[in-house]
Amino acid sequence: MASRKFVNIFLEILQVSFLNLFLFGFLIKGFTPIKYIGLYGSIFMLIIRFFFNKKIIFNYFYFIQKYKIHFIAILFIIISILLSIFSTFPNFLESLDEFRGSMLNIILFFIISLSLKKENLIYYIFTIIISLMANILIYTFSSFHYFNIPSRIPRDFSDKAELLFPFLMAILFLIKKNYLFYLGIFLSIFTLFLLLLTGARGGWISVGGEVVIISVIIFFRNIKFLKKRIVKKMLFIIIGFLVTFLFIIFYLIKYSPFIKHKFYQGLSSNGRDIIVKTRFPIFWKYGNFWVGIGGPGNYQYNAFLQKHNAPKRMGEWKGKKFLYYSDEPFLLQIFYKEGIIGVISFLFFIVLFIISVAKELLKKKNSLFQYIFYTALLSSFIGTYIIRGLVEAREFKYLFFYLIIFIALKEYNENSLSLSRNSSE
Numbered sequence: 001m002a003s004r005k006f007v008n009i010f011l012e013i014l015q016v017s018f019l020n021l022f023l024f025g026f027l028i029k030g031f032t033p034i035k036y037i038g039l040y041g042s043i044f045m046l047i048i049r050f051f052f053n054k055k056i057i058f059n060y061f062y063f064i065q066k067y068k069i070h071f072i073a074i075l076f077i078i079i080s081i082l083l084s085i086f087s088t089f090p091n092f093l094e095s096l097d098e099f100r101g102s103m104l105n106i107i108l109f110f111i112i113s114l115s116l117k118k119e120n121l122i123y124y125i126f127t128i129i130i131s132l133m134a135n136i137l138i139y140t141f142s143s144f145h146y147f148n149i150p151s152r153i154p155r156d157f158s159d160k161a162e163l164l165f166p167f168l169m170a171i172l173f174l175i176k177k178n179y180l181f182y183l184g185i186f187l188s189i190f191t192l193f194l195l196l197l198t199g200a201r202g203g204w205i206s207v208g209g210e211v212v213i214i215s216v217i218i219f220f221r222n223i224k225f226l227k228k229r230i231v232k233k234m235l236f237i238i239i240g241f242l243v244t245f246l247f248i249i250f251y252l253i254k255y256s257p258f259i260k261h262k263f264y265q266g267l268s269s270n271g272r273d274i275i276v277k278t279r280f281p282i283f284w285k286y287g288n289f290w291v292g293i294g295g296p297g298n299y300q301y302n303a304f305l306q307k308h309n310a311p312k313r314m315g316e317w318k319g320k321k322f323l324y325y326s327d328e329p330f331l332l333q334i335f336y337k338e339g340i341i342g343v344i345s346f347l348f349f350i351v352l353f354i355i356s357v358a359k360e361l362l363k364k365k366n367s368l369f370q371y372i373f374y375t376a377l378l379s380s381f382i383g384t385y386i387i388r389g390l391v392e393a394r395e396f397k398y399l400f401f402y403l404i405i406f407i408a409l410k411e412y413n414e415n416s417l418s419l420s421r422n423s424s425e
Contacts, residue, residue, distance in 0.1 A: 008053045015045035015112075016120050020127045022109050026401075027131035027164065028138065029156055039105055042112050049115070056115050063114045063407065070356070070403060073349040077396060078107070080342040085295040087288060091303075098297025103397050110400040121408035125373060128405070129171055132164035136187060139194055152258050153194060158203025161195045162383045163398065166210045170376035173218070173233055174369060185237065189244045196252055199262045201270075206388040211241065213379040217361065218372075271314050272391065275328055278311045283336045292339035296396060301326050301337065330389035349399060350385060354378065357406060370409050377405055 018041035025035025049056055064071060081103075085095045113121060139157050168191065172184045195203055215238055252259040286308055287293050294300030305324050315324040326333065334342045357378045360366060366374070381402050385394055 004052065008049065011045055011049045011052065012116065012120065015042050015049065016116060016123060018042035018045055019109065019113060019116075020123060022105075023124055023127045023401075024131050024134070026106065026109070027128065027160065028134055029160075030138075035105065039108060043108070046112055046115055059115050059117065062118070067407060070352065070406075073345070073352050074399060074403060076345040077342070077349060077399065080291070080338045080345045081295055081396070083341065084288075084292040084338045087291045088294040088300055091300075092294065094299040095295040095297055098299055099295055102296065102395065106397045106400045110404055113404050118411035121404065122412045124405060124408050125167070128164060128167045132160070132168050132191070133187065135160045135164070136191055136194065140190075152199055152256075153197045155198045155200050158195055158198045158200035158206075161191055162203055162206040162210065162388060163380060163401075165191055165195075165207055166214060166376035166380040166383070167373070169211065169214055169237070170372045172237060173372050181233070185240060188237075189241065189248075192241070192245055193248050196248060196259060197256075199258055201262060202388045202392045206383040209387045210379040210383040211238075213382060214375050217375045217378070272327060272329075275314045275325065276332065278313055279305065279324075279328075279336075280332070282308050282310050287336060288339055290339045290341055292335070292337045292342060294337065296337055298323075298326050327393050329391055330385070330394045333393050346396075353381060353402065353406070357381070360410065367412070370412055373409055377402065377409065 018038045020038070022035050022038030022042060025031040025033075025038055046056075081099060085092050085099060088095060135157065139153055142153075165188070168184065168188055172181060172188065175181045175184060192207070195207055249263075254260075282305065283293070287304070293304045302321075302324055306321070310324065312322045312324075314327075315322050317323075328336070331343060331346070334346055338345075357374055360374050361371065361378070384398060388394065
């Protein structure tokens with residue numbers, strides 16, 4: 001009996017390790033092999049665990065019963081996508097393949113995660129922090145040569161920054177060692193520096209909004225709930241960010257023509273107004289109001305615009321075909337591709353998620369660890385899907401990421417990690 005219990009514990013540790021490996025690969029572009037090693041390894045471990053202990057099925061019952069409204073909300077989104085895809089029958093295989101490539105792996109990760117004991121989910125938080133640091137290192141070494149500052153770095157770093165930066169900022173409030181705190185400050189400032197070099201103005205505004213949200217929530221929620229050292233840290237972080245950020249902006253405007261051009265562009269739409277003006281009438285007239293034109297990918301989007309002879313603007317030629325950029329505001333993009341059912345499903349999830357996290361923030365019984373990371377989670381979610389989603393396209397797949405982190409924080413036992421015990425002393 002004891003040996004069987006040991007095997008179950010060992011297998012779950014392996015499964016947790018594989019799932020964290022998948023999350024690491026998921027959050028870093030170009031780490032696809034690691035992502036799939038983690039995913040398939042976790043599936044294999046789940047099958048073996050089920051063979052030794054069929055009671056893990058009760059873990060699913062627990063989560064489904066407790067978070068049923070959240071699962072229903074995200075299930076509606078999946079259904080709206082699949083309805084849209086199959087509405088293009090018999091030409092749905094390309095769209096189905098796009099769905100499989102972009103979303104199936106994170107859905108499987110989400111489902112497999114629910115087989116774990118609730119206390120094991122919290123380790124995803126540490127994987128998030130490690131992933132951000134890995135992103136910083138990868139983009140630094142690939143872009144900086146012999147200490148020369150590049151004129152720009154790949155734009156997709158802005159997506160990682162807006163997704164992960166709030167979690168790095170959150171960890172600063174929990175670190176007690178001064179040298180680790182200053183290291184975290186340096187990494188935060190360097191992340192903002194790299195973000196500026198992407199030239200992604202939407203990312204600048206999004207991350208700026210996240211910093212403001214975190215600052216406002218922590219300062220005005222209830223200062224007595226937070227230790228004085230936390231408030232002092234917050235003021236130090238904000239002042240440090242502002243001074244350093246202004247210096248970096250001045251430096252880049254002076255020495256980087258690309259960044260200077262981006263600042264001079266201000267709030268110009270960069271062609272997105274052309275995309276909306278030339279394509280919205282076509283989608284409104286010929287598109288499917290209820291289920292859209294065929295799912296979240298770009299295959300049906302391009303096929304639809306080519307079929308209805310949309311103006312060949314804001315795209316690129318690939319051989320004899322013109323491929324249209326799909327970069328509308330996210331809600332408009334959902335309306336085009338998943339129809340009004342997709343829009344309603346998405347808005348339902350957005351409202352539910354924000355209300356759920358806000359309720360947790362208002363609970364005084366939560367530990368400092370939970371409070372700080374709920375703040376990071378909410379700011380990251382708003383920055384990604386609301387602030388930047390107002391003007392740019394986003395992806396559904398991160399909804400599963402946010403939901404599993406919310407569940408991990410809600411199920412967190414403050415006695416399970418030494419970090420929270422130390423930070424709340």
